[in-house]
Amino acid sequence: MAAHSLSGMRPHVVAQVAVSLDGRTSGFDIDVARFYALATLWQEDVTLVGADTILAQEAAVRSAPHPGPRPEGPLLAVVDSRARVREWEGLRHLGYWSDVLALYADQTPARPPDSTISELVTGYDRVDLVETLDVLGSRGARVVRVDSGGVLLGALLDLGLVDELALLVHPVVVGTGQRWSDGHRLDLQPAGTEVFEGGVVWLRYCLSP
Ligand SMILES: NC(=O)c1ccc[n+]([C@@H]2O[C@H](COP(=O)([O-])OP(=O)(O)OC[C@H]3O[C@@H](n4cnc5c(N)ncnc54)[C@H](OP(=O)(O)O)[C@@H]3O)[C@@H](O)[C@H]2O)c1
Incomplete structure (x- = not known):
């Protein structure tokens, strides 16, 4: 539940x-x-991923085919309070996700002024994971699938936010x-x-x- x-x-x-x-x-x-x-x-509405998971894949994302966004695909939401992820456009065009959403905090370093990436800002120096899930739910997300090597998953487990x-x-x-x-x-x-x-x-x- x-x-x-x-x-x-x-x-x-x-x-x-x-x-x-x-x-x-x-x-x-x-x-x-x-x-x-x-x-x-699970047919997730949102794939929730940590920045380190994305950074481990950035070279592969750059060299992969980019057929464009998949409108019926999930949204890719990346926890990135230090604004380390660069390959937003490549991720958006991989052909798996419908769009990308950067999850930032108040203290996240400034983004390029011409950035067209949608952002959600929660928390002071780190993304507030509870508020993030609440906002995603209020925007209609029913199922969120977490893809993590353990660090982001651990933070979510500590907060009692994982159901399955x-x-x-x-x-x-x-x-x-x-x-x-x-x-x-x-x-x-x-x-x-x-x-x-x-x-x-x-x-x-x-x-x-
Ligand atoms: N075997 C698998 O299924 C699998 C899946 C995914 C990845 N991987 C591998 O795992 C590695 C990367 O995973 P990882 O475990 O190092 O990192 P990760 O799961 O990508 O998590 C790191 C992210 O979690 C955020 N975070 C951590 N604690 C937080 C908290 N309390 N509140 C808010 N945000 C928090 C960090 O925030 P900041 O933005 O502040 O740094 C960072 O963005 C790579 O080697 C990848 O290839 C394996």
């Missing part, structure tokens, strides 16, 4: 993460086709690197398991209120 907030209905927030057996989110070959095939099941979690577990132990969770206690209700070719396992959970 999506949580009620002061400004109306907060969207249902789901996070899907590709992980190694030891919970790392990078340092191994992700079954990308499977990841996105599964992710489309899906781990796509890959049969590899990486040994070092960022984990999807930093180890805080989470009570999860199992919501389904599927095993795919190659030993990739999809684990779905609902989070306790």
Whole structure:
């Protein structure tokens, strides 16, 4: 169930993460086709992504084909309180999202005066994630899918903002690197398991209120 907030209905927030057996989110070959095939099941209205996730993809975004915005696609909303993301136009034209939205804070460095990127400003020195979700909900978003290597996801989990979690577990132990969770206690209700070719396992959970 999506949580009620002061400004109306907060969207249902789901996070899907590709992980190694030891919970790392990078340092191994992700079954990308499977990841996105599964992710489309939620039909999200908004894909919520951290700046570091985008920065890790910027070179690929630059060199990818740019067929243009996909009107029926979700909105890409990027948490970027330090204004580090540059490839906004490339992201908008990747052919997956309908548009892009920069999530900034009051103290975010000045943007180029000719920037045409839509922005939502919340929080003082960091994006206020609660207010962001409330605003997205008030604009009609019903489902938000979080794409994070663990940092943004951790912040959302700490705030109790995640309703559903899906781990796509890959049969590899990486040994070092960022984990999807930093180890805080989470009570999860199992919501389904599927095993795919190659030993990739999809684990779905609902989070306790
Ligand atoms: N395996 C997977 O499924 C998967 C998915 C995505 C990414 N990745 C990998 O993971 C890495 C990047 O992910 P990451 O975990 O380092 O970072 P991330 O998930 O992109 O999160 C970083 C973002 O979170 C924001 N943030 C963190 N705490 C916050 C808080 N309390 N309030 C508001 N905003 C907050 C940061 O804000 P600022 O703007 O202030 O810095 C930054 O924009 C890359 O290597 C990428 O390839 C893996």
